[in-house]
């Protein structure tokens with residue numbers, strides 16, 4: 001058993017990811033905490049759409065049956 005530094009739960013070693021740079025070979029935070037950390041860092045759900053390129057976004061929408069037409073407007 002090993003205590004997570006973040007949530008302070010005593011968890012089985014299998015609940016921790018591997019980290020060869022550490023003495024016990026395990027990460028300090030349990031997988032739940034790692035996942036939570038990753039989610040916060042990668043942003044909230046709707047913001048992930050910004051990761052799409054325009055082409056990939058159009059493709060994804062069309063896969064869902066959305067008919068998309070984009071008019072490119074140059075206001076300058």
Ligand SMILES: [Zn+2]
Pocket residue numbers: 004005006007008009029030031032033
């Ligand atoms: Zn934890």
